[in-house]
Amino acid sequence: MGVTSDSPVASAPKLRRYPPFVRFWLASTVSDFGTYITSVALSVLILVTMNGTALDQGLVNAARWAPYLLFGLVAGVWIDRLPRRTVLIGGDLGRGLILAGVALASAAGVLSVPALVILIFAFGTLALTSDAAHQSLLPQLVPRTLLTKANARLQQSDTVAQTTGGAVAGGLVTLVTAPFALLLDAASYFLSAAVLHTLERPSQAPVHSGQRLHRKVAEGLRWVYRHPYLTPLACSTHIWFVGSSILGTVLPAVILNDLGMGAVGLGLVMGCAGIGAVIGTTVSTRLGHRWGTGRTMVMARIAQPVAIALVALAPVVAGGPRTGESYASPLQWTGDIWVAIALVGTGQLFFGAAMGVEGPLEMGYCQAVTPDGLIARMSATMRSVNRGMIVIGAPLGGLLATTAGAGTALWASFAVLLLASIVLLCSKFRSARIEDQQLTDDEALTR
Template sequence: MGVSADSPVVMEEKLRRYPPFVRFWLASTVSDFGTYITSVALSVLILVTMSGTALDQGLVNAARWAPYLLFGLVAGVWIDRLPRRTVLIGGDLGRGLILTGVALASAAGLLTLPALAMLIFAFGTLALTSDAAHQSFLPQLVPRPLLTKANARLQQSDTVAQTTGGAVAGGLVALVTAPFALLLDALSYFLSAAVLLTLKRPSQAPVPSTQRLHRKVAEGLRWVYRHPYLTPLACSTHIWFIGSSILGTVLPAVILNDLGMGAVGLGLVMGCAGIGAVVGTTVSTRVGHRWGTGRTMVTARVAQPVAIALVALGPVIAGGTGAGESYGSPLQWTAEMWAAFALIGAGQLLFGAAMGVEGPLEMGFRQAVTPDRLIARMSATMRSVNRGMIVIGAPLGGLIATMAGAGTALWVSVAFLLLASMVLLGSKFRSVRTEEQQLTDEEALARD
């Protein structure tokens, strides 16, 4: 029996024929590992070291994503005018320096919550430019038929980093404290920049445009919100980000403050999500090819509120055990805490698996149906509104947790995730298949 030209084995061999993509993949992987260390370290820094609240956590999270709301639409146009490799290198170096500053200021006892929020805002601004360049740089490294596979490889690296990075970060933070753990993430950004420096500049240079800024922004908005399939996908994803940001704000407070599981517990919970995501990304392209992109993504989104409902039941099972105390080692956990961890871990495992399945399919679909000249603006439009939802959801989650309790905030997260899945289920996106919508390189060039 012969091997199809589109089989996973042949597709993987094709990806390996593009050394620039392999190095780009390496740079992303190095940075991803540091990112998950920072996710744990920042939560511990705010909630434990600085004695902050869930609302403080939400406000810092909002500062991290506010640049996407403020500058996101302009960023896509700006990236169109600059060498994307240069933007990626500058973003990595800048973020490494900011994290170094946060770590040193905290270690010296000079860091305050307002100062941290401002530094994280600057970090988010650089992340915005890097994200825009990252998504529009990939189509310059591999041909369009390989975009879904390339995105799957990038997301698999991210999920492997989440699996090991979260668990390692918990122990690392407990061992050397949060500020010094942040230095490791700074180092990862410097290493990522060094790898990107080995890439040759793409032969495709940015094409100067005389079109006015507001018209280019409007063109990106029209492409997303008038496209028959991108529009329902965008609306569903915007709602999803509100629910996800509430979860991201409240869950660390539940683990660290309400249950007292410490940094190790937070790392293990994140590790459960990472394990699920590894499984999800591994089967994503195969399931998507068999079921179709739309059907697969709808199923994944319906599974997510179910997963977070399990997470919300965790504190109920524990009955407040551990509140006000910190158990640094799982060996000190009570039976109720272990039961809570089992539910939360199972929920995170399912949530990560569902995200892992849908992530490569969504990114591959968005890139495949969009002409190259619009990819940066399409990405910036989706990203700026999505992250704008975090600016709303993160403080909202912290506020609900502070006023009504973390359990209530988790159930609100479930409600938003359920609404997001229903929006996608009720649209014609549910029947879409990427291979039937995909632009060839020649068609994309003609549309450009």
């Protein structure tokens, strides 16, 4: 399954010539569609079905990502020792069972917020192992010169899923309720596992070493935090995740509770972000080649707080929170509600576009400059700290929204995202170019 090539990007073969990647792409796409249905369904389940608060939403979000903070560094070493395809299949099956359990418990009326936190923590633990295996398997499926393009294709699928999945989820949750919508995501994980099972076992054996665990973890940390370009990128991204998690916690509460637009409104807003992301990922590789990886990512990151400023203006335009009011159908929305959702939708459109531009470039750059034996640990290091920031930001966003109002929480997200962009702008990463820094396949094998 491994591929070796050091051809220039311009003459690199098409991704469709690598059937294992095509199947891997299909499995990822199937799972992505279910994930965005779950994003809407869980928010409605917590805030509407269970009558929860923004703080409850924040606690569940934190539980989803806490395993990255607790086990993330060890996961990278563990994944290096195991067949990555097996880890991915097991992660998909386990997450499907957990979501099915959440749906059945909720339908039976026995689901509480503490129980949901525990179940989502288990879900996040499996997601952690799958994420590490996902990123470390990709370089075995395509040449390193195609990594940025491969990541762009994966993210395009993700953003298409976000566009349609979010919009469909709103209507689906309205029709069949949130618990049963979760069963669809469970089915998507089972289908993804079935597709992954068709992949041949990697020809490259898992990495084994006589090094002790703490030394292997330290090696991954040193690679990320001593690299002249990865270090500022990592620090900026850590800050970004705090701001993004505040937004992710507060926005569903604004749509469902403050503006009363229901699951349909939340699905439409998520669809706007998905449309923007499709646009961003479509032009990402082209912009990266024209302007350079670093400069393009800096510009995309600066655009994001500007987009969130539009979102923060929406509750003001709507005349403040409309607690107790609910408009299940867009036909019931008043003029100021339409203006508010236009602001939120436009902000999410630009935010998604900026994320779509930077996502493939960031992932491709990190993979290209990292030797294959360190990719799992590099990925685990970055992801564990990034997701650890969500454990801080999500409850903080819920607490701010509960005590000071959603508007204050949204402006806090704006401020943190602005800080993240300034950190990247003022670093040497702004001059980074993947063409100058990446390792070829032959060089990677000698490291």
